[in-house]
Amino acid sequence: EVQLVESGGRLIQPGGSLRLSCAASGFTVNRNYMSWVRQAPGKGLEWVSVIYSNDYAYYADSVKGRFRISRDNSKNTLYLQMNSLRAEDTAVYYCATYNYGWANFDHWGQGTLVTVSS
Amino acid sequence: QTVVTQEPSFSVSPGGTVTLTCGLSSGSVSTNYYPSWYQQTPGQAPRTLIYSTNIRSSGVPDRFSGSILGNKAALTITGAQADDESDYYCVLYMGSGISVFGGGTKVTVL
Numbered sequence: 001e002v003q004l005v006e007s008g009g010r011l012i013q014p015g016g017s018l019r020l021s022c023a024a025s026g027f028t029v030n031r032n033y034m035s036w037v038r039q040a041p042g043k044g045l046e047w048v049s050v051i052y053s054n055d056y057a058y059y060a061d062s063v064k065g066r067f068r069i070s071r072d073n074s075k076n077t078l079y080l081q082m083n084s085l086r087a088e089d090t091a092v093y094y095c096a097t098y099n100y101g102w103a104n105f106d107h108w109g110q111g112t113l114v115t116v117s118s
Numbered sequence: 119q120t121v122v123t124q125e126p127s128f129s130v131s132p133g134g135t136v137t138l139t140c141g142l143s144s145g146s147v148s149t150n151y152y153p154s155w156y157q158q159t160p161g162q163a164p165r166t167l168i169y170s171t172n173i174r175s176s177g178v179p180d181r182f183s184g185s186i187l188g189n190k191a192a193l194t195i196t197g198a199q200a201d202d203e204s205d206y207y208c209v210l211y212m213g214s215g216i217s218v219f220g221g222g223t224k225v226t227v228l
Contacts, residue, residue: 035217044205044207044220044221044222045156045158045164045207045222047209047216047217047218050215052215056215057215058215058216060216061119094163094164102152102169102170103152103154103169103170103209103211103217104152104154104169104170105154105156105166105209106175107166108163108165109163110163111163
């Protein structure tokens with residue numbers, strides 16, 4: 001059974017950095033496409049980033065240059081390094097498996113809350 | 119900047135049928151955008167309903183169906199039930215690794 005467990009979310013000041021983790025089980029992260037999706041409080045879902053099996057990564061314009069997606073195969077974990085955080089980055093961050101062939105998000109974690117505030 | 123459009127809200131009677139749509143601020147949605155649909159209830163993670171226009175995800179009841187209607191993708195709920203009351207999001211694949219979510223549609227069953 002595929003399971004995704006996010007962690008690392010917390011209250012952080014504007015301009016700060018934070019790394020989110022997504023521990024995977026039931027499949028191998030490095031052979032799969034993986035994505036991050038976020039949801040600001042009371043708002044809709046927003047795609048953030050995707051990493052392909054060949055390590056190519058893509059980002060939404062809103063986070064490009066500030067966020068970096070990566071993975072640690074030995075830990076079977078996906079990461080999202082977030083720098084220069086802004087108030088508008090406040091959201092629940094979900095990791096999800098991404099089906100490249102069908103361009104959809106298959107399995108979802110339960111999310112981790114990041115609050116950017118002074 | 120491309121915007122994916124959805125109706126903000128819909129109301130449907132129990133047992134009724136409702137069709138939600140997913141469009142583009144400029145242009146038409148086709149199967150080439152691989153439209154997918156997700157259901158989310160408050161406080162929960164999204165659940166995948168439909169992908170690649172009309173393929174139901176594992177375990178999704180057949181009262182949910184996807185299609186292209188005119189220049190938009192569509193999600194139809196036939197025989198709505200109380201636990202279908204949720205937010206529904208579509209996603210379109212824009213190419214070059216980029217996906218864009220619609221703003222979501224809140225469906226009320228009453």
